[in-house]
Amino acid sequence: MQLSNHPLPASPTSQALPAASAPQQDATAFSRHNALRRLVRCLFAEGILDCSALVFAPHGAAAWFPLWDQHALLYFSGLWAAPAATYVLTGTVTLVKADGTRLAIDTPGQLIDLLAPRFDFTPSPESLAGLHDDVANSVANDALARSHRAHWNQTLRQAMEATGARGLVDHLRQNCTLREAAVLLEQWGSLEGHPFYPTWKTKPQLSPAEVAQLSPEFDAQVPVRIAALRSNMAYVERMPHVADYRTWFAERFPQVWQRWKDGLAARHLDERDWLPLPIHSWHLDHYVKDAYAAEIAEGVLVFDGPDIDTRPTMSFRTMVPQLPSATPPFIKLPLALWLTSEQRSLQAKSIHMGPRISAVIERILAQEQGFGHRLEIFPEEVALHYRHAVRQEDRPGRHLSVAYRATAQALDRNDGLLPITVATLFTASPVDGRALITELIERPLAGRATPEAVGVYFRQYARTVVQPVLAIYLLYGIGLEAHQQNTSVLCAEDGTPRGLLIRDFGDGRTFAPLLEARGHTLQPYVHPGILPTVFRDDIEPVRTFVLDACFVCHLHELALALTHEYQLPPTWLWEILREETAAAFDAVKPRIEPSLWHAERTQFLEAPWPTRSVLRMHLQQYADYRLQHHLPNPLAALQPSAHG
Numbered sequence: 001m002q003l004s005n006h007p008l009p010a011s012p013t014s015q016a017l018p019a020a021s022a023p024q025q026d027a028t029a030f031s032r033h034n035a036l037r038r039l040v041r042c043l044f045a046e047g048i049l050d051c052s053a054l055v056f057a058p059h060g061a062a063a064w065f066p067l068w069d070q071h072a073l074l075y076f077s078g079l080w081a082a083p084a085a086t087y088v089l090t091g092t093v094t095l096v097k098a099d100g101t102r103l104a105i106d107t108p109g110q111l112i113d114l115l116a117p118r119f120d121f122t123p124s125p126e127s128l129a130g131l132h133d134d135v136a137n138s139v140a141n142d143a144l145a146r147s148h149r150a151h152w153n154q155t156l157r158q159a160m161e162a163t164g165a166r167g168l169v170d171h172l173r174q175n176c177t178l179r180e181a182a183v184l185l186e187q188w189g190s191l192e193g194h195p196f197y198p199t200w201k202t203k204p205q206l207s208p209a210e211v212a213q214l215s216p217e218f219d220a221q222v223p224v225r226i227a228a229l230r231s232n233m234a235y236v237e238r239m240p241h242v243a244d245y246r247t248w249f250a251e252r253f254p255q256v257w258q259r260w261k262d263g264l265a266a267r268h269l270d271e272r273d274w275l276p277l278p279i280h281s282w283h284l285d286h287y288v289k290d291a292y293a294a295e296i297a298e299g300v301l302v303f304d305g306p307d308i309d310t311r312p313t314m315s316f317r318t319m320v321p322q323l324p325s326a327t328p329p330f331i332k333l334p335l336a337l338w339l340t341s342e343q344r345s346l347q348a349k350s351i352h353m354g355p356r357i358s359a360v361i362e363r364i365l366a367q368e369q370g371f372g373h374r375l376e377i378f379p380e381e382v383a384l385h386y387r388h389a390v391r392q393e394d395r396p397g398r399h400l401s402v403a404y405r406a407t408a409q410a411l412d413r414n415d416g417l418l419p420i421t422v423a424t425l426f427t428a429s430p431v432d433g434r435a436l437i438t439e440l441i442e443r444p445l446a447g448r449a450t451p452e453a454v455g456v457y458f459r460q461y462a463r464t465v466v467q468p469v470l471a472i473y474l475l476y477g478i479g480l481e482a483h484q485q486n487t488s489v490l491c492a493e494d495g496t497p498r499g500l501l502i503r504d505f506g507d508g509r510t511f512a513p514l515l516e517a518r519g520h521t522l523q524p525y526v527h528p529g530i531l532p533t534v535f536r537d538d539i540e541p542v543r544t545f546v547l548d549a550c551f552v553c554h555l556h557e558l559a560l561a562l563t564h565e566y567q568l569p570p571t572w573l574w575e576i577l578r579e580e581t582a583a584a585f586d587a588v589k590p591r592i593e594p595s596l597w598h599a600e601r602t603q604f605l606e607a608p609w610p611t612r613s614v615l616r617m618h619l620q621q622y623a624d625y626r627l628q629h630h631l632p633n634p635l636a637a638l639q640p641s642a643h644g
């Protein structure tokens with residue numbers, strides 16, 4: 001395609017907060033706009049409002065949405081009609097009434113109230129109030145994080161000036177180990193949160209001070225208690241190479257193990273009867289002591305024990321231990337806290353399936369040489385949950401559980417590849433406020449990248465992500481939830497993406513017939529009332545998982561960001577993504593049954609893409625966690641968009 005210069009509105013998107021110190025007021029205005037942008041996007045994408053009613057100006061990016069019954073128009077000064085029914089608010093919103101009066105719609109609450117009567121269903125008053133509250137809470141937390149960010153970025157800029165680094169990645173590469181750089185980038189990159197969730201930073205149970213004390217975007221340090229759970233009161237799932245949890249823990253956390261044993265000895269307890277159980281400090285004080293009072297009284301759980309310092313990763317509840325020695329695993333913990341949309345428990349299904357899926361993937365990666373050395377994982381080596389020896393119920397263990405994620409292979413590398421969590425690539429650089437990925441794209445260049453250079457980079461990126469994700473899906477029926485927070489890109493010294501590092505397998509979806517046809521088995525977790533994640537009859541739920549996480553929330557999002565940043569032709573990057581997706585299908589074609597290959601190719605390249613209806617789910621108070629809608633497939637035979 002011709003690389004015409006196709007200007008897009010220059011107003012800021014979420015990633016464009018100026019790097020310089022921003023007063024709280026500016027941060028709040030920015031965060032409100034962030035919420036408006038998310039609401040507008042979800043309302044149209046999910047069909048809650050009819051996007052075909054939008055009228056676009058013949059030139060420029062303005063649009064009107066008629067509110068006939070109110071004899072009024074909603075005026076968007078900038079609305080980018082991007083592929084896949086993605087309407088990105090880049091300007092302001094104004095209500096224009098019949099008498100010509102104009103009312104600025106600056107807050108998400110105003111927008112919700114104004115548009116609720118036009119929704120394609122009638123939300124209950126409680127659900128509307130819930131949305132109001134959660135969005136307002138997100139805005140407040142987002143603004144706080146952006147104020148904090150101004151200071152953090154200032155500190156980083158000073159350090160960078162002292163070393164003469166060209167950018168943040170350059171600085172970290174010069175001054176840290178790859179592990180340290182990867183962990184810092186993960187925390188620093190947690191500013192934006194999920195790319196379009198309207199309640200992206202909701203933490204309704206936490207005060208602003210607690211949000212700052214516990215969240216990765218505040219560079220938080222959080223104590224984790226190493227409590228003790230009676231050995232016969234636990235279900236332990238291990239990868240095959242782990243012979244015994246206690247021995248494994250003693251090897252991975254030698255000093256902590258010693259302190260933990262000493263603590264038990266001081267209480268005259270025989271340490272051989274107990275298992276170390278990490279508990280997040282907030283969870284311990286605000287939930288465990290009360291909710292498990294009976295277990296504590298019965299002598300099932302001893303909540304005293306040594307504390308270790310940890311740093312939260314982007315998911316808030318997976319913790320990086322700050323221990324002087326060795327390479328401790330990451331610790332994933334339950335939290336009785338609503339974050340974004342869910343209470344972050346760690347249920348038995350995730351405990352059972354995480355190590356099992358990790359083991360299957362490791363065997364596959366060994367057989368397939370990592371699909372051309374492009375795919376690596378953070379294996380979940382050991383996981384356990386409380387299960388009473390007599391009552392044998394799994395459910396009570398969902399808030400008394402842990403999963404350990406091995407990190408040595410992934411982070412202690414000698415190939416120079418730096419793992420960068422994908423969300424971090426979207427985060428504004430401390431140097432110039434542009435998305436960090438621009439530093440990687442422009443690393444070998446002098447100055448701003450040309451559209452051609454961006455195209456070359458995006459092609460390499462798409463190839464790196466799509467090839468392994470589709471190969472393991474099509475060949476083995478394994479769906480990787482490769483969204484921005486579960487995926488790190490392994491970047492070479494020159495910024496080029498070379499591979500993927502995936503985490504979070506507890507809720508991973510698989511299609512058993514494909515896996516079994518290649519000689520692997522995966523024992524499913526079966527429990528009344530728990531939705532299955534190993535599917536037999538239909539591959540659709542697995543495909544949806546891949547399309548939603550990897551294509552909608554990750555690759556489409558990257559295409560949007562780069563198209564906007566570099567003012568690229570409206571559908572060009574999606575054309576590249578189409579070519580790379582088609583190439584990934586071609587790469588495995590000889591090994592796949594033809595009807596499956598054709599059917600899947602159609603689903604990825606032509607059919608509408610299924611994706612989770614995040615706003616509708618919220619408005620229906622999460623009565624159904626599997627609500628989905630379809631987006632026009634942005635890779636389907638590309639028609640130049642009328643409003644592009």
Ligand SMILES: Nc1ncnc2c1ncn2[C@@H]1O[C@H](COP(=O)(O)OP(=O)(O)OP(=O)(O)O)[C@@H](O)[C@H]1O
Pocket residue numbers: 190192193194195200313314315316317318332339340344423483484485486503504505
């Ligand atoms: N860019 C992002 N995309 C998706 N989720 C994000 C993003 N940034 C932050 N998050 C947060 O990460 C979490 C994603 O949920 P998910 O179930 O994948 O992870 P998890 O199981 O809680 O933890 P982990 O990935 O550490 O195993 C949510 O809490 C969400 O708010």
Ligand SMILES: [Mg+2]
Pocket residue numbers: 315485486504
């Ligand atoms: Mg995750």
